[in-house]
Amino acid sequence: MSENNVVEILIVEDTPEDLELALRALRKANLANQIQIARDGAEAVDFIFGEGAHLGRQLENGPKVILLDLKLPKIDGMEVLRRIKSDPRTKSIPVVVLTSSKEQKDVVESYQLGVNSYIVKPVNFEGFAKAVQDLGMYWVLLNQPPQP
């Protein structure tokens, strides 16, 4: 969490090992600042929409990109994605589904809900780290969000 409350990347991930590896990869790519972490779907929703524990949070402060695991406790990733994409305030935030699932139905459903990218987590660390780095760099540094 950064002082100026601007969040570049929101990572929604419940597996601590995967989270740590992801954070390690982002850190190695110098993207470790301004990262917000949500450990389940409910927490992610609260943060994104400024509700619950994050009541009163300014939505303009990001995140600029969301890395979303699909298999989450409480509210699953697909539901989180649906809420983001059906709310006019948040639907322009790029969402990258980052999951170990190769199930066709997950892929199809995600794209139908308006996901911006879909990355299957590579098992080997190099692949995983590279995918996260590429994604983060791309969305945070190169891709400008559309002006409202």
Add this chain to the structure above:
Amino acid sequence: MAGFPQTVRRTSWSQSAGFIAAFVGALACIGWWWDIAILKSIIPGSSPLKPNIAVGMLLCGGVLGFLSVTRSARPARICACLCGIIVFFLGGLTLGEHFLGWNLGIDQWAIGRQADGSSQLLRMVPATAVCFVLTGVIFVAQSQLVWPRVSLPLAAGLSMSLAFIGGIALTGFFVESLLGSRWNVLGMNISGLTAAVGFLLLGSGSLALLQSEHRLVWSLDTLTTTGFALGIFLMVVAASVGFNYTRRMLETTSWLAHRQEVLQKTQEVLTDVTDLLSQERLYVILGEELLLKGREAIRLEVDKDLHDVRELTADNPRQQERLARLGPLIKDRLDWEEKIIAARREQGFAVAAQMIATGPGLKLSEDALRVIQEMDEEERALLVRDRNQAEAASLTAFSLLPLGVFLSMAILSLGLAFLNAGVTEQTQAEKALRASEQRYRELFESNPNPMWVYDEETLSFLAVNAAAVRHYGFNRDEFLARTIKDIRPAEDLAALLQNVSESHEQLDETTEWRHRKKNGELIDVEITSHELTWLGRKARLVLINDITERKRAEQELQQLNADLEERVQRRTAELETANKELEAFSYSVSHDLRSPLRTVDGFSQAVLEDYGSQLPEEGRRYLQTIRDGAQRMGVLIDDLLTFSRLSRLPLHQQRIDLTRMARDTFAELASEKKGRRIDFKVGELPTVHGDPALLKQVWVNLLSNAIKYTRKRELAVIEVGSKQENGSAICFISDNGTGFDMRYVDKLFGVFQRLHRTDEFEGTGVGLAIVQRVIHRHGGRVWAHGIEDKGATFYFTLKGDKNV
């Protein structure tokens, strides 16, 4: 429709004929009642219609008209019967008066007031009486109240006869009026022209009535009919002519006797006179009074004879004139003779002799004798003439009668021959018909299906065939004593009656019913029925097909199908559940099983990167082994998921050029080919329908296998191609690699089955299992042939893999 106007015409003719006859009769009755001459005869020049004839004509004509107008309604027929009886007795009693000498006075009954004339003049002639007898029978027959079997032919035949008699009499009258009575050779006499016309009207009207009501249907052909009519006509003509000439002959014969009598009487007169003269002479000579005895009697005899002759020759004026002369001559002569006798008695012989010799006696005797001779000659000449005429008449009669009979015989024989020919033809047609009927009866009787005919009104059986008797257990009599209701279960009766009461079309219809056999067993039947006329009754022919067995089989089949359906649904549900569980399992595998592997691999990598320099060589190698194991397990999981997904995903079929797909796939396997010399030969492969993603996987697996197992060759040779066998294409891919031992070929396509050690050739043992699964899902077959250390060949076929 063609017959309709004709019927109208015939009815109108019978009406007109009836009413004209009645009108004529009525006019004549009026004429007699008020004594108006012109009304008595109606037709000028005809002899008057006798009162009884007028009344009969009025009756008969009226009844005929009544019959025609009402189309033989019952009241009209009762009238006809009564009228028939009346005129029958009118004619019959008249005949009795004629021939049996009855005097019943029926000739005056009709017009009692005018009965001042002679009854003989008012009596109808026998021919007319016969006509009335005929008319009577005709009307009784027309009434159809009695003699049901013969009434029609009686009415028709007698009507024809009546019309014939009327017609012939009419012809006779015309011939007579045109040529004179001498030429009326027919001699038919039925009380005048008007009566003849009346009977012609009645006869033809009665015929027309029969035809108009279609009771008289003429079936004989024209030739036969004409022949018979001609025969009847000739017979009537021959009979009439014979009758006429016989009558004439008899008349002439009676004249002959008459002339003989005249001659005889004349001779008697002569003889008597001569006798008287002889007596006178003898007395003059002898003067004996005894000789004069009986003179008065002889004189009276002479007078009587003369009177007789006068009467006999009343028709002959010449003889009458001669008699007129003869009478005084004889009287004068006999008076003179008396004078001579008186002179002899008083004055003696000499005076008397002198008177004989010189007196007028001789002269008178000569004159009288001459007249008698003239008369005699005249009568003899007439006798000769009459005899000739009689001979001629008899000759004509005797020659015409047999001639007429022979002619009629010839024509009737011809008619008979034609009739016979017609009847023979008809008999043969009937025989053919009977044979044909027999055949059709057999179609009914020996039909293997039960059949019957039932009455549509009473519903009783009219006929049943042998199969019905066999099938239902009722014998024929039991069947015929039952109705179709009796073979239905009680609960079906309402539906049956409903079905019967509905007006059926003539078309065949097939319906299903239940029937009860004699033994109470219920059977299901399929019924085809057809309306027909059976012996004049409205009936229905029924063909029964016992479908009990079929129905049972159908029900069993339905039950089986239902069971099967239920089982399939249950299995499907089970399968769906199993599939869902499998899906959930593999989803969970795909996420959760791989997650710890990623942790193991990831943190081993992190340790190597962050603290590798602090670890001994041995420690780094262990960590690398951990990573390899974790990664291999990831590959295994991926392969397993791919393999299980292949069974579940639907096929997306489209056209695929296998040659191009093999070539492209080989080109894409760059990492596997790195540093290798490979001779890749591509033969011709078919174009097929299939799922491109899955078939691509097949090529990937087979080609990467081929590349992998030829690794030890200096120059790897990999060939793909196809060959035709039994109309379908077999694709193959062969290599010159390590091959395999054919003993283990069964294990080749099993999941996780490997024929080589992992340290020799890496792999999970899922590749060929995937190949087999894909090929099977495309309806094809896959098999392999290998020789250890020489190479292997994999073959596969695809369903519908014909060259497109």
